[in-house]
Amino acid sequence: MGVRCLALTTLLAFACALPPAQSPLNDREHSDVVAAAQRPLYGRFLHMTDFHPDPFYQVYSSTNEDAACHRGQGPAGIYGAETSECDSPIALVNKTMEWVKHHLHDIDFVVWTGDSARHDNDEELPRTADAVISSNEFMVHKMLDTFPGIPIVPTLGNNDILPHNVMAKAPNVWTRTYARVWKQFIPEFQRHQFEQGGWHYVEVIPNQLAVFSMNTLYFVKNNAAVDGCASPDEPGYEQLEWLRVQLQQMRERGVKVILIGHQPPIRQEAKTLWDETCWQKYTLWLRQYRDVIVTSMYGHFNFDHFLLQDFADLDEDTKRGRMHHNEPELRGVDNDEVHPMLSSDYWLQLRATWSELPEPPQSLRLAMAENELGWETDDQLTALTKKEKKRRKKYLKHMGGPYAERFATSFVSASVVPNLMPTLRVFEYNISGIDRPKQHHTTISHHRPHTRSLSNSKDKFTVPEPPSKSAPPGPAYSPQTLSLIKYIQYYANLTYINNDFHDGNRSETEDQLEDLKWDAGKHHGKKPHDRDFKPQPNKFKYKVQYDTREDDVYHLKDLTMPRIVDLARRIGEFEADNDGEESLDSWSKHEDTDLDADKKSKKHKKRPGKAGKHTKRNAPWYAFIKRAFVGTKSIQEIEDEFGY
Numbered sequence: 001m002g003v004r005c006l007a008l009t010t011l012l013a014f015a016c017a018l019p020p021a022q023s024p025l026n027d028r029e030h031s032d033v034v035a036a037a038q039r040p041l042y043g044r045f046l047h048m049t050d051f052h053p054d055p056f057y058q059v060y061s062s063t064n065e066d067a068a069c070h071r072g073q074g075p076a077g078i079y080g081a082e083t084s085e086c087d088s089p090i091a092l093v094n095k096t097m098e099w100v101k102h103h104l105h106d107i108d109f110v111v112w113t114g115d116s117a118r119h120d121n122d123e124e125l126p127r128t129a130d131a132v133i134s135s136n137e138f139m140v141h142k143m144l145d146t147f148p149g150i151p152i153v154p155t156l157g158n159n160d161i162l163p164h165n166v167m168a169k170a171p172n173v174w175t176r177t178y179a180r181v182w183k184q185f186i187p188e189f190q191r192h193q194f195e196q197g198g199w200h201y202v203e204v205i206p207n208q209l210a211v212f213s214m215n216t217l218y219f220v221k222n223n224a225a226v227d228g229c230a231s232p233d234e235p236g237y238e239q240l241e242w243l244r245v246q247l248q249q250m251r252e253r254g255v256k257v258i259l260i261g262h263q264p265p266i267r268q269e270a271k272t273l274w275d276e277t278c279w280q281k282y283t284l285w286l287r288q289y290r291d292v293i294v295t296s297m298y299g300h301f302n303f304d305h306f307l308l309q310d311f312a313d314l315d316e317d318t319k320r321g322r323m324h325h326n327e328p329e330l331r332g333v334d335n336d337e338v339h340p341m342l343s344s345d346y347w348l349q350l351r352a353t354w355s356e357l358p359e360p361p362q363s364l365r366l367a368m369a370e371n372e373l374g375w376e377t378d379d380q381l382t383a384l385t386k387k388e389k390k391r392r393k394k395y396l397k398h399m400g401g402p403y404a405e406r407f408a409t410s411f412v413s414a415s416v417v418p419n420l421m422p423t424l425r426v427f428e429y430n431i432s433g434i435d436r437p438k439q440h441h442t443t444i445s446h447h448r449p450h451t452r453s454l455s456n457s458k459d460k461f462t463v464p465e466p467p468s469k470s471a472p473p474g475p476a477y478s479p480q481t482l483s484l485i486k487y488i489q490y491y492a493n494l495t496y497i498n499n500d501f502h503d504g505n506r507s508e509t510e511d512q513l514e515d516l517k518w519d520a521g522k523h524h525g526k527k528p529h530d531r532d533f534k535p536q537p538n539k540f541k542y543k544v545q546y547d548t549r550e551d552d553v554y555h556l557k558d559l560t561m562p563r564i565v566d567l568a569r570r571i572g573e574f575e576a577d578n579d580g581e582e583s584l585d586s587w588s589k590h591e592d593t594d595l596d597a598d599k600k601s602k603k604h605k606k607r608p609g610k611a612g613k614h615t616k617r618n619a620p621w622y623a624f625i626k627r628a629f630v631g632t633k634s635i636q637e638i639e640d641e642f643g644y
Contacts, residue, residue: 039149041205042106043431043485047113048424049262049299050415051096052159053135054087054118056125060500068122077498078537080418083632087118088417093142095540096416096424096492101146103542104426109204110147111211113299113413114157114262120164129162129173136160136181144184151204152185155213157262157300158220167217168225169235171195199239201246201257208434209256209294209482212246215239216261216298219278228275229282230323237461240281244464247289256294256475256482264298264307264412268353270345273300277325280318284463286408287311291467291474294429294482295559296410303342303628304414304423304489305350308407308568311400321463344641347625354572357565358398361391368562403477404561411487420630422492424542433481477561484559486549490542491630500535546627553623570620 054069057080062072069076069086076084079092117135120127143152158165161174175198179191190200198215217223218236229236250257265282266273274282286293286309317323360368363384384392400406414423467474475483548556556563617635625638633641 039108041108041431041434044107044426044428045204046100046104046107046110046424046426047297047411047413047487048100048110048416049113049413050115050157050302050417051093051139052087052115052118052415052417053090053093053138055090055135056118056122057087057089059089065121068125070122070125075500077494077500078535079492079498079540080422080494082418082421082494082498085121085419087121088422092416092418092422093139096422096542097142097146099540099542100424104424107147107150107426109151109153109202109211110143111258111260111297112143112152112154113260113297114155115159115299115415115417116157117159119159120162127162127164132160132162133177133181136178140181140184151202151211153202153204153211153213153260154182154185155260155262156198156215156217158217161217165217165220165222166225167198167215167223170197174198193242197235197239197242199242203255205434207253207255209258210250211258211260212243214243214259214261216263216274219261219265219274219282220263221273221275228325229278229280230325236275236278240278240285241462244285244462247285247292248464251289251292255292257289257292258294259296261296261298263300264410265309266301266307267313268346268349270343270349277323280315280323281461283309283311283408284314284318287314288464288466290405290408290476291471293408294475295484296408298410298412299415301342301412302415302417302419303412304630305412305624305628306564306568307410307412308354308565309410311406311408319463321461323461347628347642351572351621354568355574357569357572358395359569360395360566361388363388363392364395364402368566399565402562403473404565405473405477407561407565408476409559409561409564414489414491414628414630418492418494420632421494422542423545423630424490425487426490427487428485430475430479430481430483430485475560479558479560486547486556486559488547489545489627491545492540492542497538497540498535499538545631546623551623553619567620571618571624573618573621 056070057076058070059076059078060073061067061069061076062074063069063076063081063084063086064072064074065085067074069081069084069089075081076086078089079095080086080089116139117132118127156167156174156178160178161167167174175195178198179186179195182194183191185202186194186200187202194200198217199213201210201212203210215235218226218234218239219229226236227234229240231237247257263273265279267276267279286296396402398406413425414420416422416424472478472480475481546554548554548559554567556567622635622638625642626633626635
């Protein structure tokens with residue numbers, strides 16, 4: 001009873017801390033627009049996702065599934081129970097936002113991809129609608145306090161509604177509620193549209209860059225209240241039609257777009273989130289508007305990785321604007337009730353798919369290394385041998401040209417909730433060539449964009465026109481203004497920060513715990529605490545886990561498509577070259593110094609089941625998996641679970 005009273009008091013405190021409701025004023029919004037146009041640009045933005053604040057969290061409670069860090073006695077730490085299924089204590093949210101405010105203030109905007117309420121994972125403490133709303137209002141207050149004057153673009157998570165995962169066609173109580181809760185973030189002229197579907201966009205750099213927030217609840221399979229994106233009667237269809245019209249207008253205005261959502265468009269045998277009709281249409285939009293779309297970003301899965309949408313997977317009917325409706329029995333599967341889980345099959349299928357990507361011929365690898373892709377001189381091209389020209393032609397045909405325009409990328413960020421370790425991500429992007437300030441374009445165009453129209457039959461839809469053949473590749477494919485340069489991944493080592501080993505004998509420094517990452521984050525050596533055990537936590541902070549540009553393994557000069565596809569190819573290789581092995585040795589010294597000395601020195605290891613055969617470790621694959629799990633798996637564990 002005392003725990004419930006404490007939680008209710010906390011929720012009331014959330015409400016009391018919120019700013020009073022104010023009616024939107026045109027002149028005030030005009031002032032905000034002027035301020036936005038005059039803001040200095042830093043070429044950096046922040047992606048935050050999946051906070052899952054839990055006012056019922058109890059320090060030193062049990063991390064068992066039935067307790068959910070709400071009761072009992074166990075190792076739940078002051079700032080969270082790392083690598084458990086517990087949600088975030090309020091202390092973790094407060095400390096995270098405090099750290100961000102003091103260390104990541106030089107940013108241009110924030111993308112916030114949902115799940116700002118606790119999971120419904122405790123039968124003794126079922127969620128209520130009021131609690132879900134209060135939790136989101138609390139997070140709005142934290143965001144406004146942390147990022148004054150900075151554009152913030154939120155999106156709906158599957159746990160931001162009740163019941164989770166299930167949202168009926170809008171307008172509904174949830175879209176109306178969030179139109180009010182997010183009134184500071186949604187442009188006034190879009191609030192009515194938001195109520196109609198829960199989607200909107202914000203021009204984070206007026207007349208230059210817009211962030212489109214999609215309501216992925218209308219795309220996923222496990223929303224039993226809707227039925228995909230084939231029928232005009234479905235909200236998923238309506239959302240994609242809205243997106244098509246808006247993207248066309250952005251193309252005509254010369255504005256580029258970042259797409260964000262909560263549940264990512266994962267489509268594999270081991271795990272599929274989106275309805276196939278929604279995936280097909282969305283991927284077609286990515287292809288047709290590849291001159292407009294910079295990238296897309298998601299949360300939900302808690303694991304750090306990226307996806308490739310392969311345009312070769314588009315059905316011929318989709319490309320012709322034809323789509324069949326779903327069969328009813330396909331609805332409501334893959335429930336994802338508590339935490340999204342990924343089996344080893346998911347990662348192995350990713351790797352198997354990427355292993356099929358061809359290696360670029362030597363001339364293209366050199367051009368890529370020298371940032372000359374697509375800009376070689378006539379003399380350089382003439383100097384290629386006939387055999388090399390043939391290899392290049394075959395490779396480019398397979399990849400969709402020199403800019404890999406057969407693919408699009410979706411970045412999936414790890415979460416703040418410490419199902420692994422708390423994580424934040426800062427992207428850097430190219431702001432050269434941006435001429436500011438400009439007048440903000442606020443009028444709404446109602447004309448229908450120039451598209452290839454088909455029949456109004458329910459089985460047909462309008463296919464957008466592709467980029468003009470004379471148009472240069474977009475910022476997703478070629479380094480230019482607004483292209484992504486890199487991202488920096490930050491994480492908080494809660495095992496060190498909580499400093500709550502019950503035996504009182506742990507005295508490692510943070511660097512030493514970094515060398516023991518499979519002890520850190522797995523409660524090894526931790527025991528249930530006595531209530532009078534009062535350890536002194538270490539200073540709360542986030543550290544850089546890796547930087548995609550400076551990293552010895554990824555070494556990506558930018559995040560354009562040719563480099564991302566090449567990284568995927570390197571991750572997919574089942575036998576590393578000598579450079580890959582040396583990179584792993586170097587990387588291991590920093591990320592896995594707890595390896596046995598004799599194991600480190602081995603250059604080869606026998607392939608299981610094949611006498612006399614040896615293989616080399618693939619450094620990009622190991623780095624990819626280590627980072628997917630935010631450093632909570634050792635190389636030995638990766639070998640045991642995933643093989644080579």
